[in-house]
Amino acid sequence: MSDHNSGDGHDGSHEDHRHGHDTSSTSRRKLAAVSVINLVGFVAELAGGLLFGSVALLSDAFHMLFDALAYVMAFAAAHAAERYGEGDRWSYGLHRLEPLSAFLNGILLLPMVAFILWESYQRFLEPVAIGTGPTLAIALGGLLVNVGSVYILRGGEMSLNERGAFYHLLGDVGGSVAVIVSTIVIELTGTQIIDPIIAGLIAILIVWSAGKVLRGSGAIFLHRTPFEQSDVRAILEEIDGVTAVDDLHAWQICSQITVATTHLETDVDSMTDAETVNRRVHEALAKYGVDHATVELCPGYGERDTRLNTHHHYP
Numbered sequence: 001m002s003d004h005n006s007g008d009g010h011d012g013s014h015e016d017h018r019h020g021h022d023t024s025s026t027s028r029r030k031l032a033a034v035s036v037i038n039l040v041g042f043v044a045e046l047a048g049g050l051l052f053g054s055v056a057l058l059s060d061a062f063h064m065l066f067d068a069l070a071y072v073m074a075f076a077a078a079h080a081a082e083r084y085g086e087g088d089r090w091s092y093g094l095h096r097l098e099p100l101s102a103f104l105n106g107i108l109l110l111p112m113v114a115f116i117l118w119e120s121y122q123r124f125l126e127p128v129a130i131g132t133g134p135t136l137a138i139a140l141g142g143l144l145v146n147v148g149s150v151y152i153l154r155g156g157e158m159s160l161n162e163r164g165a166f167y168h169l170l171g172d173v174g175g176s177v178a179v180i181v182s183t184i185v186i187e188l189t190g191t192q193i194i195d196p197i198i199a200g201l202i203a204i205l206i207v208w209s210a211g212k213v214l215r216g217s218g219a220i221f222l223h224r225t226p227f228e229q230s231d232v233r234a235i236l237e238e239i240d241g242v243t244a245v246d247d248l249h250a251w252q253i254c255s256q257i258t259v260a261t262t263h264l265e266t267d268v269d270s271m272t273d274a275e276t277v278n279r280r281v282h283e284a285l286a287k288y289g290v291d292h293a294t295v296e297l298c299p300g301y302g303e304r305d306t307r308l309n310t311h312h313h314y315p
Contacts, residue, residue, distance in 0.1 A: 031075040034149045034169075038068035041145035048138035052131030055123045056182050059116040059199040060142060060175040063206055066112050067172060070105035077101035098254040099220040106213035109206050116203040123196035130195060132187040139183060143176035170209065175202040216255075223251040226258055227288045235284050241268045241277040243300055250290065260285050261294040268297075 042065040049058030077097035150169050182198035185191060233245045247263035264281065268274050278295050285293045 028075060028079055030152050031071050033152050035068055035071040035075055037145055037149050037152075038064050038071060038172075041142050042068055045138055045142050048134060052135045052138075054130040054135045054179070054183070054195055055119050056179045056195045056199045056202065057130075057135050057139060058119065059202050060139070060172070060179050062112055062115065063175055063202060064142065064145075064172060066108050067169070070108065073101045073105060074098075092253045092257060095254040095257055098256075099217040099252075102213050103217035103221065106210045106217065109210035109213075113203045113206050113210075116199055116206070120196035120199040120203070123199070124193065127192035127195070130183070130186065130192070132183050136180060136183045136187075139176055139179040143173065143180065146172040146176055174205045178202055220252045220254065225250050226252050232285070232288055236262065236264065236281060239277060239280045239284065241266050241273060242281070243267050250288075257292070258288075258290050259292045260290045261296075263296045263298070265300045266297045267300065 042061055045057055045061035045064060048054070049061050077094075077100070080094045080097055146169055150166070150173065178198045178201055182194045185194050227250065229248060229250070232250075233248055236242055236245050236248070242264050244265040245262065246265060248260070249262070250258065250260040252258050262281065262285075264277075266274065266277055268277060274297055277297060281295050282293050
């Protein structure tokens, strides 16, 4: 007896087969708004850094620029994924663009770190006086931009792209605060060396945020199992009618679509009982975030003539 059933893992209905497209539209609008806000903030901080000589402000400006580019890429990926849904040509639409965009965003942060560290080193060797008053005003404006962006993205379950943007923004907030603190210290003490030191600290924040994005997107690309497989196996083995879990695989198409396949041995004798087992397996997998499940039910080894190969699949 073999039963192949692919569904959403909740109730098998087609209504739930939409992968949260309404959520995707909301995500796309959020990313678009954050992109525009950060591009404006970049222009203001870049102009201020060049005019008033603050490498910390320039560092924060370039941080904001790369973040804005990251948000633009994330927006483009979300837009393409929503525009081109599932079909014969694209089995899961273009949702795979989400982790690709996030991975590229993380990579783009690294050359920015090298630039900031180089400029900080040069300023460390030869400190340059900065215009503290205008620099402080622009840094405060940058902080407001970042806080506003965090406010837009906050709340609800975030996609991988939104999480990537959120981590970028946390780094931006820290960078803006660091610039403000360094400017106040320079104004009070006249110690110009604090400017490149703060720029170096911003670079560390950037590396931290890049690592977060790269780990998240890399896990999806390399098909890391999104749950503890031993726990799920134990749950499936407890279902009435399931005698063994021969095979279980799970991976993510993007942060919002999880796919699983499983091969189970069963001792049920009728199609009605098999359908019941199938439904319970889907329900169990859905509790672990599986959106698409393909379940194969077969009699125990001693009850069938066809042998399985070493990977527990029919030859």
